Amino acid sequence: MSVPIGGGVDIETDALTTFTERLIGPDVGAVGKAQPMACGGGMAECLTFGETEALAFAETTKFLTEEAQGFDAYKQIVAACRDEYLDRDLTSAAAIAKSFDAQER
Amino acid sequence: MDYTTMDIAKLLLIATAEKGHAARIQPSIDRWIAYEVELQNSGRSLESESSSTGSQWPDAAGKLFLQRANENVATIRQKQQAVATSNVVGRLGLLRDGIGTAYTEVLDAYNQYANQTYPDQAAMDAAAKQAAQVAGGALNKLATLFVAAGAATNKASGPGIVWDGPKTGESSAPGGPPGGGAAPTSAPAAAPGGAPASAPAGAPAGGDAAESAGGGGGASPAGAPSGGAAATPSPAGSLSPAGPSLAGLTAPTPIGNLSPSGVPISPNLTPTPMTGALIPPVTGNLGTGIRPMGGLTPGAIRPTGGFGSAGVTSIPKAGTAVAASAPSAAGQAPASAETTGAQTANRPLGTSGTTPMMPPMAGGLGGAGAGGAPRAGTADPAARRERPPRTVPGVPPKLRGRAGKLDGKSTFLTPPGRSTPGRRDEDSESTTVQLLDEDLWQVETRPLSR
Numbered sequence: 001m002s003v004p005i006g007g008g009v010d011i012e013t014d015a016l017t018t019f020t021e022r023l024i025g026p027d028v029g030a031v032g033k034a035q036p037m038a039c040g041g042g043m044a045e046c047l048t049f050g051e052t053e054a055l056a057f058a059e060t061t062k063f064l065t066e067e068a069q070g071f072d073a074y075k076q077i078v079a080a081c082r083d084e085y086l087d088r089d090l091t092s093a094a095a096i097a098k099s100f101d102a103q104e105r
Numbered sequence: 106m107d108y109t110t111m112d113i114a115k116l117l118l119i120a121t122a123e124k125g126h127a128a129r130i131q132p133s134i135d136r137w138i139a140y141e142v143e144l145q146n147s148g149r150s151l152e153s154e155s156s157s158t159g160s161q162w163p164d165a166a167g168k169l170f171l172q173r174a175n176e177n178v179a180t181i182r183q184k185q186q187a188v189a190t191s192n193v194v195g196r197l198g199l200l201r202d203g204i205g206t207a208y209t210e211v212l213d214a215y216n217q218y219a220n221q222t223y224p225d226q227a228a229m230d231a232a233a234k235q236a237a238q239v240a241g242g243a244l245n246k247l248a249t250l251f252v253a254a255g256a257a258t259n260k261a262s263g264p265g266i267v268w269d270g271p272k273t274g275e276s277s278a279p280g281g282p283p284g285g286g287a288a289p290t291s292a293p294a295a296a297p298g299g300a301p302a303s304a305p306a307g308a309p310a311g312g313d314a315a316e317s318a319g320g321g322g323g324a325s326p327a328g329a330p331s332g333g334a335a336a337t338p339s340p341a342g343s344l345s346p347a348g349p350s351l352a353g354l355t356a357p358t359p360i361g362n363l364s365p366s367g368v369p370i371s372p373n374l375t376p377t378p379m380t381g382a383l384i385p386p387v388t389g390n391l392g393t394g395i396r397p398m399g400g401l402t403p404g405a406i407r408p409t410g411g412f413g414s415a416g417v418t419s420i421p422k423a424g425t426a427v428a429a430s431a432p433s434a435a436g437q438a439p440a441s442a443e444t445t446g447a448q449t450a451n452r453p454l455g456t457s458g459t460t461p462m463m464p465p466m467a468g469g470l471g472g473a474g475a476g477g478a479p480r481a482g483t484a485d486p487a488a489r490r491e492r493p494p495r496t497v498p499g500v501p502p503k504l505r506g507r508a509g510k511l512d513g514k515s516t517f518l519t520p521p522g523r524s525t526p527g528r529r530d531e532d533s534e535s536t537t538v539q540l541l542d543e544d545l546w547q548v549e550t551r552p553l554s555r
Binding site for chain 2: 030031033038053078
């Protein structure tokens with residue numbers, strides 16, 4: 001994993017929590033009701049349109065699904081980042097405290 | 106397809122069928138509208154939230170996060186723009202209306218044709234053809250609406266514009282613990298161990314503490330949420346605190362690592378050079394007595410081979426000679442030590458691969474003054490025959506040295522008191538005890554006496 005490093009660590013972890021709470025992804029169900037055109041007994045152009053529409057529906061549904069998953073992933077990533085920051089901070093603090101305790105002894 | 110060439114009755118059937126299909130267009134329109142709304146709302150949400158968060162997350166991880174979020178917002182926007190520019194909703198509306206219009210026109214044309222009476226078949230056929238022209242024209246127009254709606258639909262779907270952001274499968278796997286539930290449990294868990302330093306649990310203080318303690322370590326925690334590979338902003342690389350601080354406190358120096366590599370034991374230093382390099386080849390400068398006693402330096406090699414030149418003047422005393430004649434001679438009869446000495450002297454020559462000749466240096470060690478240069482055949486029976494037939498009781502010939510040769514010059518071993526020939530006669534006519542003692546020692550000379 002390559003992560004550019006520079007400028008040190010600077011984070012407002014509450015902002016990460018806010019992000020996870022307020023980010024709203026797409027509702028895939030909002031587009032799941034429509035059905036592509038069915039052109040039985042109709043015009044040839046209708047049949048072609050129906051095929052195109054079916055593909056378009058699939059494409060858009062796929063995108064929205066991936067986007068929604070991506071938003072969930074965003075939330076998980078940001079939450080994990082927040083936890084990582086906090087955990088590292090506490091771990092470092094504990095290590096520092098432990099080192100001072102060891103020196104006093 | 107040109108519908109004007111078709112029968113008016115069939116055109117009516119087609120138009121009727123299409124009218125029944127029109128009911129699906131409105132849901133499709135609603136779908137596209139909802140789709141666009143979802144794109145718009147989600148894009149705005151990601152844009153606004155990421156922007157707000159990024160402003161409070163200015164480190165490298167936050168910048169990467171904002172960069173990736175903006176890229177994904179752009180993708181969503183492209184998808185939304187595809188819907189807007191395609192005018193799929195408008196095209197579908199035209200199609201919906203066009204189906205009804207076409208149906209009405211076809212129906213009107215048919216009714217106009219069907220509700221009239223024709224004087225003859227030809228008039229009726231002409232009227233039918235005219236009706237077909239009208240109805241067919243309406244369906245031809247509807248066909249164009251289908252084509253246009255199809256093109257718009259295809260364009261609205263935004264083919265080629267794919268989601269390039271993180272995915273649930275990618276994010277959860279490397280990230281390990283999902284964010285939601287892990288936060289409240291992991292943070293408190295670390296706090297108790299930290300003793301009094303649990304204060305920096307607060308967000309701002311925590312960030313400062315981490316930054317100050319971390320320095321520029323740049324540790325790479327494995328548990329960092331690297332979901333989406335490069336697409337996932339991870340603070341792992343920038344979370345330096347744990348690396349330097351913990352490394353310096355708990356793992357001072359890997360001493361264990363020094364033992365294997367710190368003491369290089371080269372196989373080249375093992376016995377191979379000891380016998381080949383440290384022992385110089387016998388080129389004639391070393392005496393025959395120098396034995397390559399594996400692993401010893403030349404200085405440590407004793408010239409044991411001096412015994413090979415039996416009877417020479419440099420033979421040490423009996424006690425010393427026995428001790429220096431190597432373990433091979435120990436326990437054997439003293440008389441055989443002479444032979445053993447000769448064999449010992451020859452051994453290095455054979456083993457060193459050189460010719461069995463007396464090197465020049467050997468003369469200085471043990472061969473000088475001898476009747477002849479000691480050779481491999483020095484210990485042959487002829488040489489022993491030159492030994493005195495009469496020996497000193499109790500002293501094996503090998504240990505006598507030059508003094509032991511009774512036919513030689515007198516030395517300190519033959520004091521004046523017992524150096525007379527008469528004394529030797531007495532020795533030859535010794536007492537029983539002396540003879541017994543002599544027999545015990547005279548192993549090789551016994552056949553000669555018999």
